[in-house]
Amino acid sequence: MKACVLESVGNIIYKDVPDPILKDGEVLIKVKACGICSSDIPRIFITGTYTFPTIPGHEFSGEIVDVGSNIDRALIGKRAVVFPLLPCRQCHSCKVEEYSRCENYDYFGSRCNGAFAEYISVPIWNIVTFSDKIPYSLAALCEPAAVAKHCVDFGKVKNGDTVAVIGTGTIGMIATVWAKIFGASKVILIGRNNKKFTFAKKLGIDYFIDSSKENADVDFMKITNNLGADVVLECVGSNQAINKAISSAKKGGRIVLTGNPESNITFEKQVYWKILRGELTVKGTWNSSFNNRINDWETTIEYLEKDKLPIGDLITHTFSLSEYRKAFDLMRLRNELSIKVMFTM
Numbered sequence: 001m002k003a004c005v006l007e008s009v010g011n012i013i014y015k016d017v018p019d020p021i022l023k024d025g026e027v028l029i030k031v032k033a034c035g036i037c038s039s040d041i042p043r044i045f046i047t048g049t050y051t052f053p054t055i056p057g058h059e060f061s062g063e064i065v066d067v068g069s070n071i072d073r074a075l076i077g078k079r080a081v082v083f084p085l086l087p088c089r090q091c092h093s094c095k096v097e098e099y100s101r102c103e104n105y106d107y108f109g110s111r112c113n114g115a116f117a118e119y120i121s122v123p124i125w126n127i128v129t130f131s132d133k134i135p136y137s138l139a140a141l142c143e144p145a146a147v148a149k150h151c152v153d154f155g156k157v158k159n160g161d162t163v164a165v166i167g168t169g170t171i172g173m174i175a176t177v178w179a180k181i182f183g184a185s186k187v188i189l190i191g192r193n194n195k196k197f198t199f200a201k202k203l204g205i206d207y208f209i210d211s212s213k214e215n216a217d218v219d220f221m222k223i224t225n226n227l228g229a230d231v232v233l234e235c236v237g238s239n240q241a242i243n244k245a246i247s248s249a250k251k252g253g254r255i256v257l258t259g260n261p262e263s264n265i266t267f268e269k270q271v272y273w274k275i276l277r278g279e280l281t282v283k284g285t286w287n288s289s290f291n292n293r294i295n296d297w298e299t300t301i302e303y304l305e306k307d308k309l310p311i312g313d314l315i316t317h318t319f320s321l322s323e324y325r326k327a328f329d330l331m332r333l334r335n336e337l338s339i340k341v342m343f344t345m
Helices: 040-047 142-154 168-181 195-202 216-225 239-248 270-279 294-304 321-333
Strands: 002-008 012-015 026-036 060-069 079-082 121-122 127-130 162-166 186-191 207-210 231-236 251-256 281-284 313-318 340-344
Touching: 002 321, 012 321, 026 079, 026 321, 040 060, 060 121, 060 127, 060 142, 127 294, 142 168, 142 251, 142 281, 142 294, 168 186, 168 195, 186 216, 186 251, 186 294, 195 207, 207 216, 231 239, 239 251, 239 270, 239 340, 313 321, 321 340
Parallel strands: 162 186, 162 231, 186 207, 231 251, 251 281, 313 340
Antiparallel strands: 002 012, 026 060, 026 121, 026 340, 060 079, 079 127
């Protein structure tokens, strides 16, 4: 099969590789769509994966074309998305089904081969099937959508809340949609790219704040009646964004940090005092729930099936796998507006 293989940092090659070996308890998936996560760019070009060679890609959907032994063959031909985390099932977190906190997890696309490929074999436990009502490309947004839902869950967003979302990437955009679904009365999107606000309007966002403008803080406080937001969802990971999240919360407010930092985070004294004297609740999250109590993936698929999660417009560019250089250059150079860039097979 063909795949994009990361041989070393910055050295990714489209080439022939052996087909996956289907093991007991696994299904073979023909990949139909795979999103390029913003984390894939530094992983490919700066930090590398955990071992080499590795096939990146963890936001994917596809068709089940074969199954291992003791698995119902009726699954063949079904469409599926895949929770990309492979838990160890031995640590304390796994025993209480908090798999995103697993101490020894594996992960498609970074710790083991992912879906920038024609085929991938995955444990049946990791799949969620969906109907042909959902296009494969839209289904491939299930991973960032599940992460965004998890973030909103951690913020305990409820009816009447004012919610601020910092970051206009895929997860930030989808978090605004979930916040509205969960009953937020006002959703404020904060970012520095005015062009992305055009897409935000399609999602039904109430207010937009350009954080690069001199009067941005004044405008924000006016919207929140000079109180700040009940819930702030930080979806960037930069020092500036995290400080902004803390300063944007009302007293007694709730902050969820989701953005993945690329460098050390520091707080100004006044910002740190805001946490203490405002008695803020600060939580961190990085993945999604996938267990018998809460399954963000099944919920996301349910909302997509019912056309209640209008996020398809976030897919701004699609490429074939062989056009990988164009896709990566688009995201690295940022010469053209993009939100979700995706490989479609």
